[in-house]
Structures are given as C-alpha cells and as structure tokens.
Amino acid sequence: MPATKFICRDGSTIPIKQCLSHCPNAQRCMFLPTLRSVAESLNRKLDKPSVTELIAGTRETYLKKTQPYAVDPMQQLYALHGSAVHTIQEGHNEGNIITEERLADDITSGKFDLYGQIVDLSDNTLGDYKVTSSYKLMKALGYYKIDVPTGEVYKTGLKKGQPKTRKEWLTDGVRHLLDWAIQLNYYRILLEEAGFKVKDMVIQALCRDYSLRMAAERNITRPLYLIKIDKISDRWVKLYMKVKAKRLEKALKEKHLPEKCSARERWHERKCQSYCNVAEFCPYGRLVKRAMNKAA
Ligand code: SF4
Ligand code: SF4
Structure with a gap:
C-alpha cells in the first residue's frame, strides 16, 4: 500500500487525494504541481520489491506495503x-x-x-x-x-x-x-x-x-x-x-x-525517532518515540 496521506505543516494529516483537489488552508504549503509530483513518486506499482525497498529494514518495507501511512511532502522533496x-x-x-x-x-x-x-x-x-x-x-x-x-x-x-x-x-x-x-x-x-x-x-x-x-x-x-x-x-x-x-x-x-529492523537499518534509533514514515505502526518505533518524548 503506498502512502495515503500527507502531513500538513501544522502536523495534521489529510488524504492525498483530498489535498490535491482542495487544501483546507488559506494557502497551500507548496505549489500544486510539486504536490502532484510528490504524490506520483509515492505511487510506484512494481511486481516485486525494488532494490531500495529490500535494502531498508524488512519491517519498515512490510509496514509501508500494508499500512495507510502518511508522509510529509517537504521531506519527500529530497527524494x-x-x-x-x-x-x-x-x-x-x-x-x-x-x-x-x-x-x-x-x-x-x-x-x-x-x-x-x-x-x-x-x-x-x-x-x-x-x-x-x-x-x-x-x-x-x-x-x-x-x-x-x-x-x-x-x-x-x-x-x-x-x-x-x-x-x-x-x-x-x-x-x-x-x-x-x-x-x-x-x-x-x-x-x-x-x-x-x-x-x-x-x-x-x-x-x-x-x-x-x-x-x-x-x-x-x-x-x-x-x-x-x-x-x-x-x-x-x-x-x-x-x-x-x-x-x-x-x-x-x-x-x-x-x-524489528537491525540497529544499522534503524540508524541506531535515529530513524525510528524522526525519519521512519511507518513508526506509528511499529511497536518498537512507538517505544522509541515515547522514550524520546519522556526525555525531552
Ligand atoms: S497543500 Fe499542504 S497544507 Fe494543504 S492540505 Fe496539502 S499538504 Fe496540507
Ligand atoms: S520505527 Fe524503526 S524498527 Fe520500526 S519500522 Fe521504522 S525503522 Fe524499523
């Protein structure tokens, strides 16, 4: 399952389709064509997992393929x-x-x-x-x-x-x-x-x-x-x-x-803390985020 939602600047989420047809905010966070490109880049239909999907942690790729996760379009720009x-x-x-x-x-x-x-x-x-x-x-x-x-x-x-x-x-x-x-x-x-x-x-x-x-x-x-x-x-x-x-x-x-992903695959927790799009569906990711919030 590809990403289904975008994360807006205020932290709220919105179905990608809804965002593309109408942004509820006074102004979009980026140009509509840029958002469309981001949406398209997330929607790859391949017969088998790609090289990059296999290199990532198996749990991360599994969750990305099975859960309706959300992505921040700003972060996707780098990709x-x-x-x-x-x-x-x-x-x-x-x-x-x-x-x-x-x-x-x-x-x-x-x-x-x-x-x-x-x-x-x-x-x-x-x-x-x-x-x-x-x-x-x-x-x-x-x-x-x-x-x-x-x-x-x-x-x-x-x-x-x-x-x-x-x-x-x-x-x-x-x-x-x-x-x-x-x-x-x-x-x-x-x-x-x-x-x-x-x-x-x-x-x-x-x-x-x-x-x-x-x-x-x-x-x-x-x-x-x-x-x-x-x-x-x-x-x-x-x-x-x-x-x-x-x-x-x-x-x-x-x-x-x-x-759970190996220590190298989770960048020794840095990925679980801030860079994993499916952390909310991962028991280990939730644990790491809870510990991080407690320490903050
Ligand atoms: S344009 Fe940006 S702020 Fe508006 S709904 Fe889409 S992601 Fe959210
Ligand atoms: S939160 Fe960490 S362990 Fe869980 S899927 Fe993401 S990278 Fe892997």
Missing part, C-alpha cells in the same frame, strides 16, 4: 531530487550515456540513475545522485576528529600542567556507506547481466544543509562530493538481497510483522 536533476539535464546526456533504466532479475528490480562516460574518458561508469545531510556525508566520507597536542600546557585552572590539544580532522576513517554500496553494486550486477561492462561506481552527493554552520563543523566544505564505491562480491550481494526478499515475501504471505 524527488534525482528525477529533478534528470529533468534539468534532459538534452545534455548526449554521447555514451544511458539514464534511468529499470532492470530486473528473479529477486528484485532497480532503476539506476545514469551509466556511461560521466566522470572520465572511460565510458562505463555507473552513477547515482543522492541528496543527503552533512551528517550522513561526514560518515560516508570517513571523516573523524582527533585531539592533537599543541605543545603548550595549561598554566592555571583544573587542567593545570596538562597538555593543551586542538581538534584535527582526519579523512581516512571507516566509510559508513554500506546501503549505498549494496544499492550501486546491485545495479552494477543488473547492468552486467544485461551485457554492459561497469568499470567504476560513483555517487554524486549533494549536501542539503551545506550552507549551515553545522556542515562546516562536520568538515563538509563543498556542496557536492563525488564518492567512489568499491566493488562487493556478486555472490555476497545476491545472497543478502535474496535472504531479504524471502523474508519480506514470507511476512506478506503470512501477514505477520517481521522482526
């Missing part, structure tokens, strides 16, 4: 970015570039953003657009801070005699981008199975909060980063997706709620 970029670039993809093709195998289907001569002279790079936060970007790039001694010591106060330090950014940390890597690797496998050779996989990540001080504090100094994705073994990626597809299929067939 629309990929298609918006395609529209802006229409007519500029001449040469050896293929865009937005949906490919499928017996497990799932996925629509890659673009493939071809997009970053260098090689004509077989697989590219993907992302709009993301400076936090996710910092993690994906493997940035982290360490304390570096300045050579001075504190002369007074509680720390008297202790060495002074300053923070320094390092960029060789673990890159937390497994979901992106699985997604691109699956598109790569689908492309290769269709007879296209893929030399590189690259994400063009646009930072949505780049202009905020917070981004600079996370060492994000540019609005856009190109992030190279490493190859993961075909066998591992296929097996992972197969297991998740089977789990989802079984839950849908037997109409039982799957296990």
Whole structure:
C-alpha cells in the first residue's frame, strides 16, 4: 500500500487525494504541481520489491506495503531530487550515456540513475545522485576528529600542567556507506547481466544543509562530493538481497510483522525517532518515540 496521506505543516494529516483537489488552508504549503509530483513518486506499482525497498529494514518495507501511512511532502522533496536533476539535464546526456533504466532479475528490480562516460574518458561508469545531510556525508566520507597536542600546557585552572590539544580532522576513517554500496553494486550486477561492462561506481552527493554552520563543523566544505564505491562480491550481494526478499515475501504471505529492523537499518534509533514514515505502526518505533518524548 503506498502512502495515503500527507502531513500538513501544522502536523495534521489529510488524504492525498483530498489535498490535491482542495487544501483546507488559506494557502497551500507548496505549489500544486510539486504536490502532484510528490504524490506520483509515492505511487510506484512494481511486481516485486525494488532494490531500495529490500535494502531498508524488512519491517519498515512490510509496514509501508500494508499500512495507510502518511508522509510529509517537504521531506519527500529530497527524494524527488534525482528525477529533478534528470529533468534539468534532459538534452545534455548526449554521447555514451544511458539514464534511468529499470532492470530486473528473479529477486528484485532497480532503476539506476545514469551509466556511461560521466566522470572520465572511460565510458562505463555507473552513477547515482543522492541528496543527503552533512551528517550522513561526514560518515560516508570517513571523516573523524582527533585531539592533537599543541605543545603548550595549561598554566592555571583544573587542567593545570596538562597538555593543551586542538581538534584535527582526519579523512581516512571507516566509510559508513554500506546501503549505498549494496544499492550501486546491485545495479552494477543488473547492468552486467544485461551485457554492459561497469568499470567504476560513483555517487554524486549533494549536501542539503551545506550552507549551515553545522556542515562546516562536520568538515563538509563543498556542496557536492563525488564518492567512489568499491566493488562487493556478486555472490555476497545476491545472497543478502535474496535472504531479504524471502523474508519480506514470507511476512506478506503470512501477514505477520517481521522482526524489528537491525540497529544499522534503524540508524541506531535515529530513524525510528524522526525519519521512519511507518513508526506509528511499529511497536518498537512507538517505544522509541515515547522514550524520546519522556526525555525531552
Ligand atoms: S497543500 Fe499542504 S497544507 Fe494543504 S492540505 Fe496539502 S499538504 Fe496540507
Ligand atoms: S520505527 Fe524503526 S524498527 Fe520500526 S519500522 Fe521504522 S525503522 Fe524499523
């Protein structure tokens, strides 16, 4: 079941159809064509779960397929970015570039953003657009801070005699981008199975909060980063997706709620707290939200 309701700016919900035909407020929260695009993007009819649906937690995808959930159209705008970029670039993809093709195998289907001569002279790079936060970007790039001694010591106060330090950014940390890597690797496998050779996989990540001080504090100094994705073994990626597809299929067939999403899938509770559209239908999500409200 796709999303059936929009969340308005005041927190109330309204059936999407009703919103599109008549907004009860004096003024719409965004242009009607934008709302229509958002509504359309939510209403995908696929035979089998997509690559992105399988990468998400099985419980989250199950609830999205079975519950009449609501979405905030403002939040969905980021998800629309990929298609918006395609529209802006229409007519500029001449040469050896293929865009937005949906490919499928017996497990799932996925629509890659673009493939071809997009970053260098090689004509077989697989590219993907992302709009993301400076936090996710910092993690994906493997940035982290360490304390570096300045050579001075504190002369007074509680720390008297202790060495002074300053923070320094390092960029060789673990890159937390497994979901992106699985997604691109699956598109790569689908492309290769269709007879296209893929030399590189690259994400063009646009930072949505780049202009905020917070981004600079996370060492994000540019609005856009190109992030190279490493190859993961075909066998591992296929097996992972197969297991998740089977789990989802079984839950849908037997109409039982799957296990809660893994800690990684729920972004160590951050997703349950603020970014999961079906948290209200999930016992664990309700628990996390209750605890968060109590602590506030
Ligand atoms: S236009 Fe915006 S405020 Fe009006 S009903 Fe739709 S979602 Fe709500
Ligand atoms: S609230 Fe958390 S555990 Fe529940 S479906 Fe959403 S992400 Fe998964």
